Amino acid sequence: GNSVTQMEGPVTLSEEAFLTINCTYTATGYPSLFWYVQYPGEGLQLLLKATKADDKGSNKGFEATYRKETTSFHLEKGSVQVSDSAVYFCALKLNAGGTSYGKLTFGQGTILTVHP
Amino acid sequence: DSGVTQTPKHLITATGQRVTLRCSPRSGDLSVYWYQQSLDQGLQFLIQYYNGEERAKGNILERFSAQQFPDLHSELNLSSLELGDSALYFCASSVGGARQETQYFGPGTRLLVL
Numbered sequence: 145g146n147s148v149t150q151m152e153g154p155v156t157l158s159e160e161a162f163l164t165i166n167c168t169y170t171a172t173g174y175p176s177l178f179w180y181v182q183y184p185g186e187g188l189q190l191l192l193k194a195t196k197a198d199d200k201g202s203n204k205g206f207e208a209t210y211r212k213e214t215t216s217f218h219l220e221k222g223s224v225q226v227s228d229s230a231v232y233f234c235a236l237k238l239n240a241g242g243t244s245y246g247k248l249t250f251g252q253g254t255i256l257t258v259h260p
Numbered sequence: 261d262s263g264v265t266q267t268p269k270h271l272i273t274a275t276g277q278r279v280t281l282r283c284s285p286r287s288g289d290l291s292v293y294w295y296q297q298s299l300d301q302g303l304q305f306l307i308q309y310y311n312g313e314e315r316a317k318g319n320i321l322e323r324f325s326a327q328q329f330p331d332l333h334s335e336l337n338l339s340s341l342e343l344g345d346s347a348l349y350f351c352a353s354s355v356g357g358a359r360q361e362t363q364y365f366g367p368g369t370r371l372l373v374l
Contacts, residue, residue, distance in 0.1 A: 176359050187350060188365040189262070195359045233303065239359045246354070247293065247316055248363060250303040 146171045148234050150251035157258050163221040165254045167208075167234035170215065175236040177201075177210055177217040178248065182231045191219075191232070224258045231255050263287065264353050264366035272372045278339040281369045285332055285353030291315070292334040293354070293363060294326055298347040309334055341373045 151166040169175065179191040179201070192201030197212035208219045217234060234251040263286035273279055285292050294306040305318035309328035320326075323341075328334040338345060348370050352363040 176361070178362075180365070187262070187367040188352075190362060190364060193362060237361065237363075239361075246291065246308055246361065247305040247318060248295075248303075248352075249305070252302050 146236060146238060146249050148236055148249055148251035150234050150254050154255035154257060157224055157256070159226055159258055159260050160223045163224045163256070165219040165232055165256070167217045167219065167251060168215055169217065169236050171236055171238060173238045175238050178235045178237070179206070179208055179219050180233045180235060182233065184230070188233065226258045226260055229256055229258050262364040262366065264351060264364055266351055266366035266369050268369060269367065270370050272374065273341060274374055275341055275343060277341050278337065279341065279371065281336040281338070281349055283334045283336070283351030283366060286355070286364060289353035289355055290332065291354040292328055292332070293352045294334070294336050295350045295352065296347045297350060338371070343373050346371055346373045
C-alpha cells in the first residue's frame with residue numbers, strides 16, 4: 145500500500161537553529177509530494193510541493209527535495225523562528241490508478257516548537 | 261486564507277444525532293475532498309467529488325454520506341453519531357491536473373459528540 149512515515153516528534157529547537165524533519169514514503173507508482181503546515185487552531189496550509197524526481201520545492205525559507213532513489217522528501221530550514229511553531233505534515237498523491245487517484249496520504253505529523 | 265470555506269466552525273451534539281457539514285470550494289475548483297483528523301487515526305481521506313459526481317471513496321463509514329451540488333458546494337452528512345466520530349473535518353478543493361493537482365484546505369469543522 146501507500147504510506148508516509150515522518151520522524152517522531154515533538155521537535156524542540158531554539159530560534160535560528162537548523163531544522164530537518166525527515167519524511168520517507170512507500171508508493172505504488174510515481175507520486176507527487178507535499179508538505180503542509182497546521183498552526184494552532186487552524187487548518188492545513190500548503191507549504192511546498194514537488195511533482196517529480198530531483199524537484200526542489202521551496203517557500204518561506206523551507207525547502208524539500210524529491211529523492212526517488214531514497215523515497216524521501218525531507219523538510220529543511222536554515223534558521224527557524226518562533227512563528228514556525230506548528231505541526232508539519234508530509235503527504236503524497238498518486239497520479240494514476242483506480243480509486244486512489246487524487247487523494248492525499250498523510251504522515252502522522254511532526255510537532256515543532258521553537259523557543260526564543 | 262485558502263479561499264475554501266467551511267461551516268460551522270464548531271459543532272457540539274449528542275450521540276445518535278445527525279449533522280451536516282458544509283464546504284464551499286475555491287472559485288473555479290471542480291474537485292472537493294473530505295478528510296477526517298483525529299488523534300488516533302491522524303488525517304484520513306473520506307471521499308472525493310468532481311463536478312457533482314463521486315470520484316473516489318476512502319475510509320468513510322456507511323453512516324456518513326456526502327454530495328456535491330450544481331453550484332459545486334459540498335455537504336458531508338454524519339448520522340447516528342458516536343463518541344468516536346468526534347474529530348476535525350476538513351474539506352479541500354483542488355486546482356491543476358494529474359501530477360500538478362494541488363489541494364487547498366478549508367479551516368475545518370470541529371465536531372464534538374457528547
